[in-house]
Amino acid sequence: MNIERKELIELCDKFLNREITKSELEFYAFNAIMSDEFDWDDDDNVISETIFDWDNEIINFPINEVNMKLWKKRLETNVDELLEHNNWNVHIEKQKDICEKYKSKWKPISRNLKVGISENLNLEKLNGLRHKTEKGKVCWYIWSGDYSENDDFFKPICAEHLLQRNPKIIKYLGLDDGFRFLITESGYEDVWFDENLLKS
Structure with a gap:
């Protein structure tokens, strides 16, 4: 299965609409990284960073409403404001x-x-x-x-x-x-x- 930005944007919307939980998002990201059935364009760093962000919020960013809007913005526009909202x-x-x-x-x-x-x-x-x-x-x-x-x-x-x-x-x-x-x-x-x- 090839992962594209539009799929990740749909996941952002589902989280923001409370259709999926944080645990489900983490499970999706973990599977995407570990399974041979998932693949994505290696040249698209935004896809890679988003999936790895979701896989481990402890070392990356908390999975919450504010950050989800920022992930969606990054996927849609390439504008990354996550550090500004998470790192003093x-x-x-x-x-x-x-x-x-x-x-x-x-x-x-x-x-x-x-x-x-x-x-x-x-x-x-x-x-x-x-x-x-x-x-x-x-x-x-x-x-x-x-x-x-x-x-x-x-x-x-x-x-x-x-x-x-x-x-x-x-x-x-x-x-x-x-x-x-x-x-x-x-x-x-x-x-x-x-x-x-x-x-x-």
Whole structure:
């Protein structure tokens, strides 16, 4: 049986529609690799990488809805964004570039640090600000849409989880205490220092 991209795209859709499980996808990939009955074009690295990704999520990427959409995108367009959504370290150089561009000291946070985020990070406009860093306290607050003073507006999550929620935010998290940013889906970017953030 010759495996083509269209078949893998169909499997992506079936997973996203909950017609097949993660275990079934792993079983398919394992069989494709181990059985002599399966074959695919050796020159198509996207097919090979996708099958090997699905065979072992422990050393590759978790099989989940976010990553499945990215696998489908890679199969359809050859655009690969899986590392950006799964590997914190690929954002480090981007952080340093942002800090240099806006004359900030690079002050990275641990990927395990809690950050405060609003419910929806997928609106047109995203805001972020960094208070003074104190051990055990949230220093970064990130929101989209209108700001609210309500106690439940910000939810604490581990910074690393932003990789799957909205990875373009990560490159701003190396900015020093007192910095703010505003970005939009259309590509607008503004970063500035607000000394008032250090007074609170």
